[in-house]
Amino acid sequence: MIVLENISKTFPSKNGVIKAVEEVTLHVRKGEIHGVIGYSGAGKSTLIRCVNLLERPTKGKVYINGQEITSLPNNELREVRKKIGMIFQGFNLLKTATVYDNVAIPLKLLGFSKEEVKKRVEKYLSIVGLEDKHHAYPSQLSGGQKQRVAIARALAQEPEILLSDEATSALDPETTDSILDLLLKINQELGITILLITHEMNVIQKICDYVYVMERGRIVEHGTTIELFTNPTHHTTKKFLSTIVQRKLSPSLISQLNVNGVVSRLTFVGESTGKPLLAEVSQKFNVKPNILAANIIELKNGIVGNIVVHLIGESEDIQAAIQYLRSQGVGTEELEG
Structure with a gap:
């Protein structure tokens, strides 16, 4: 479904070249939830933005459904992106638009009919549990509700892939759990493949089938969630797991x-x-x-x-x-x- 092949991304700076991502290869199978975990500055956000080419890799190739997209012209790339939804830590909602319009406006810009827009907005607001918030504004919503609007907006384009860029980082633990339950529901009922990045081990624990541990732009360990929770080998993985399982005696x-x-x-x-x-x-x-x-x-x-x-x-x-x-x-x- 998603294949990143030897992806590298560099940025120029006053002090030389910054290597944000180095030689990363990963495979996400259709219908699964894969997570990339790492500390701040590990290169996670840059990596996930390479999937839909919001950041173009300096080196390497990206495949979506078997199609190599890194060499596509912009008009063909836009068509591929229609099947890739994305949600962010900061929600990115229009403050002056209602919940309904926050979901509807992207559909209108894509040329959907008024009837189809109404059908999709109502359907996906219902799926995320906000069918009674059509006329509310973002300022009237909790953080969890704002993220649900953002998820409905991403789902309304009916993507095959959903990318999550630290979508729960700004939320309290209880709200985080409710959003993770929603992502699981979306994966299981709609069959949407999910790739997420996080620095929270409980996110990996609850919903991921497979996990990649990232440090300094590289994948340092990867495996099924059970494999990494039972037999971690890299010190970064062990450090993350120490937040859940005691690995050192004071x-x-x-x-x-x-x-x-x-x-x-x-x-x-x-x-x-x-x-x-x-x-x-x-x-x-x-x-x-x-x-x-x-x-x-x-x-x-x-x-x-x-x-x-x-x-x-x-x-x-x-x-x-x-x-x-x-x-x-x-x-x-x-x-x-």
């Missing part, structure tokens, strides 16, 4: 809990989530597991359980217990600290 915590010895993070996924493995460890080996923290992460396509455990016993027994857990499909990682 000196104060070590002192308060009187922790001395091996502390591991155990990751349970699939069949291992339903087994009493820690109880088995205490019975099979001369090891006492002391649970320090635990949580369950619900992903779009699965559940991941995490337990931070202090294993008390002789070194050989602890290693045997860890090997047993691994043999049962449990991921193990010794924590720092």
Whole structure:
């Protein structure tokens, strides 16, 4: 559906050339939701703007539905862009236009009939839950409602692809969840392929099938959401995951809990989530597991359980217990600290 092939984008500056994106390749399959996560300055916004050529890549090719679009003339590119909707962090609504007109004006500019405009505006305002806000102005709406108007405006052109540029960054957690639920609904019911960028791990967690981790213009790690949540390898990925899963023990915590010895993070996924493995460890080996923290992460396509455990016993027994857990499909990682 979307293929970026060795995309690079540079910008001139007083201090030389800025490499915003370097040699990025990614593939988004039809009907899936893919996310690109990275910290500020990683190059995410530049990358997503290369998909619809709002930013033309310095190097590389962009394919949409198998068609290479980077070499298209402007008139043909405009036709391709009609099938690519985009939503932004700042909503980009016309302040002096009603909700109805914010959705209708782009359709009118594209030459749709009055009847078709009315049909589409009513349909998509209903889908985003704003059927009672036709005559309201942006100043009368909450942040979440403004983003819903922006989503309705993007959907009204009936795109096959929706690009999301930090669409939830300006919203509170509860409103963010409601917008993510809406994006999931759009993906599942309308079959729209979604590519989003974010710096929020909970966005990736809730709706993405596949994730790319970006740093300094490059993709440093990628995989299915479950793969990255259970077995991250790059330090940037681990840093993002530390906002959800404990990956380091602070000196104060070590002192308060009187922790001395091996502390591991155990990751349970699939069949291992339903087994009493820690109880088995205490019975099979001369090891006492002391649970320090635990949580369950619900992903779009699965559940991941995490337990931070202090294993008390002789070194050989602890290693045997860890090997047993691994043999049962449990991921193990010794924590720092």
